Amino acid sequence: MAVTADASVTFWYGCNMARHGEIVRLVTHILEAVGVAAAPAGGPGYCCGSTQEANARIAAGMAARTVEKFNQAGRATVVTWCPSCHMNMDDLMAPVTEAAFETQHITQLLAARADRLRGLLTHRVEARVLLHAHHGFHGRVPVNTDVPMLLGLIPGLTMLDHPLRIPGHMCSAIAPVPGELARAHRETLAAMDETGADTLATVFHSCHRDAVALERGRPIRVVNWIHLLAEAMGLPHTDEYKLWRNAADPRAAIGADRIAAAGDVVFERLVEPELGRPPTL
């Protein structure tokens, strides 16, 4: 796959998805397979402003710059991943800086191409899957029904129903509330027990990066919904973030050469503390 194809859409993966390069790659592959050539764009240079919410002037400047970059790219559609980015585009960005594109969430785009996707899901994935579902964002984009519908196309996979809906639009929204994230994880594990689930499918990145630690010491698998689609399509991939987060020694798991290439000091200050965090329980 070319890094940037002759793209018809921009895949705006957000900023914190930089932790999950393989998901960006897989989404681009999957989109290409259903007939949509996508150019990924994200990171701090394409900020929606949510990271600077305490200062509307700075946030608005970042948001305007991002809309202008998408306008300059000249693609008619920006496909979103992050619910914060998606809602900010709808509510705060496009109403302020005229957008020459429409915004569509990745789940909407794939749901609209479900018939085409179905034929590509040729590998059985034996899994009993519970969706890691939040209340928020579903009112805007029906992720809690579209993602199970898409995963239900995978041969061998059983989607399980449970009424649990976690507060917030993704886990980063509840993380600052004392005890809430731990409670969400406890309730999720209980829901997996009740339904007999062996796999937890996260929808968003901020949920995924914390929930992967739930695998430690438990006979469960925590994957993102894109990982499951990729597995069913036979697309090879490794969830490196999960591998590193659950490694006894993240440094050894990553390897000295890659750490040196990223910068030893940068790794020690910015990456290692996050990977070394205990599970939130």
Place this chain on the structure above:
Amino acid sequence: MTGIRDILRDGAGTLEAIAFAGACTRSGVCTPACPEQLDAAFLMRLASLRVRGATGDPPRVTKSHDPAWSSRVKAFARLTMSEEEQAKWL
């Protein structure tokens, strides 16, 4: 909701309303529950930005902010993306 309306109208707001706006996690369940069929979640979002001082007033609640966010994102990108991908995708 009186206090939330007051915050949205540049008022001081009640302590309860400030705490409520500051604790909003964007579940969005308030919109379908609103008897007036308003976009309550959007109003809560604006109130939440107001109480955090986004429009220049002194913040009435604080929220943790990661000053190293941008550097951290780039650091992870160096580990998970090739140089070519970083050059084209970031």
